[in-house]
Amino acid sequence: MVAATDRPARWRSPTGWPLRTRLVAIMIALLAVLGLVVGGTAALYLKRSLHSQLDDQLDDARRLSRGFGPRPGDQQQPGASGQSQNDGKGVPPGARTDWIVLFLDSSMTEQGGGRVQYRDPETTTTDGRFSSYFERLTDTERADLLTVEPGGGKETVSVGDLGDYRVAIFPTRSFPSGSQEGYIAVGLPLADANTILLTVAGFTGCVVLGSLLIAGWAGALIIRRTLKPLDRVAATASRVAELRLDRGEVRLAQRVPERDTDPRTEVGQVGAALNRMLDHVGSALEARHASEMQVRQFVADASHELRTPLAAIRGYAELTRRSRQPVPDELAHVLGRVESEAKRMTALVEDLLLLARLDAGRPLAQDPVDLTMLAVDATSDAHAAGPGHYWQLDLPDEPVTVTGDGARLHQVLANLLANARTHTPEGSTVTVKVGTVPDAAVLQVIDNGPGIPPELVPHIFERFARGDSSRSRAAGSTGLGLSIVHAVVTSHGGKVGVQSRPGQTVFTVMLPSAVPTTEQHTPYLPRVG
DSSP states (O other), rough: OOHHHHHHHHSSSSSSSHHHHHHHHHHHHHHHHHHHHHHHHHHHHHHHHHHHHHHHHHHHHHHHHHOOSSSOOOEEOOOTTSSSEEEEGGGTOOOOOTTTEEEEEEOEEEEEEEEEEOOTOOOOOTSSSEEEEEEEEOHHHHHHTSSSSSTTTTTTEEEEEGEEEEEEEEEEOOOOOSSSOOOEEEEEEOHHHHHHHHHHHHHHHHHHHHHHHHHHHHHHHHHHHHHHHHHHHHHHHHHHTTTTSSOOOOOOOOOGGGGOOOOTSSSHHHHHHHHHHHHHHHHHHHHHHHHHHHHHHHHHHHHHHHHHHHHHHHHHHHHHOSSSOOHHHHHHHHHHHHHHHHHHHHHHHHHHHHHHHHHTTTTOOOEEEEEEHHHHHHHHHHHHHHSSSSEEEEEEOOOEEEEOHHHHHHHHHHHHHHHHHSOOTTTTTTEEEEEEETEEEEEEEEEEOOOOTTTTTGTTTSSOOOSOOOTTTSSOOOOOOHHHHHHHHHHTTTTEEEEEEEEEEEEEEEEEESSSOOOOOOOOOOOOO
């Protein structure tokens, strides 16, 4: 669920994109901006060029329009479109279809002209000489046309339903009807120019879009091939990350290939730096492992050497108590304390020696072990050691068998029961439960005591971790019992975990089953690690 909700949020921001995607996106964005700039510049230049050509035609039309215009006695004839039209005698030479030529007097009153039209080639006037005529403008079209400043520059005007026109109004004295001042309004349609602009813009857009698609596809291939060395560097780092580096001997054989460590390239610099870092980390891990081995060897040697003097101390203390000569009470008490502390020290030394041997990887016995009988024996011993507790067994109908060291597994259960007896008050109930899950046997020790402090739970299986500050076996423990449990279970390829709350603490041991089974006989299975 988390990955499903995080992915859209990550893709909304470019910072969460892969490097390849960002490079391709940046390249396409730059090419798109470049295409827009080039296409926009070309369109603006073409527009100015086309308008400049129209302006030149307006200047030519001004010159050619002199001497043309309505003549006295010209008759208005109805046009094909229902509007009145003039005979084509006043149409200036060179005028084309849809041009507007309007003759005005000094008061800007229309004296003739209109939109130039050409008759069908098969249609001629009565004298057969004229094939063009003026189509009169509507009031709206005329008003739009006359918004241009007389004698001013050329302007683009939208003339009613006729569309956009390039219009200029020139002063003139060339009316044939007299020499009075007047004006000629000439408008050239922009339809063809706009069509050219739209065609060029559409073609340019298609070319730019196609170029972007090709560039994106080619860029993705090139970038993918270029970043292949980075993938190999990342793969090396991933393989190293999967190694367990916290304990034991670690051999960092993974290195970035030689071809990906060229210092002349950025990826090569990263690869070379990663190799140097792995060299340093490998050296540090070797030094750490050597130091650990020295400490373990020292603990093993010291524990082994201490067993003899401790046995001697205990022997002499016991021999003194058995002497026939009377021993003062004070001396007897001192000797009893010496023997008690010697026993305590012997147990501590034995625990340290066992941990050192397990850390060294000394192989354990691989014999069939019946966990049900082991639970019965260990619970009986615990009942004898703690008669003030209530001890219960929850066993399956069939024996549960695992392969391992029976003595060490008995020690695991004995330590768990001793831990429950030590840290729960008298009258507490301790239940030993044996069951199975698919391909594993489960051993649980459950008590209804006060529970383990939450801050201690993550460290409960560490060495010398204790629930109180006392090191006395009467009041507390040395903190090695549960660490031995963890070490023995781990050596058997199993897992151990704990869940605790006030009123219930559950220690769960999972061991590989000697006989694979799919049956399940454990109603409560907390998480183990």
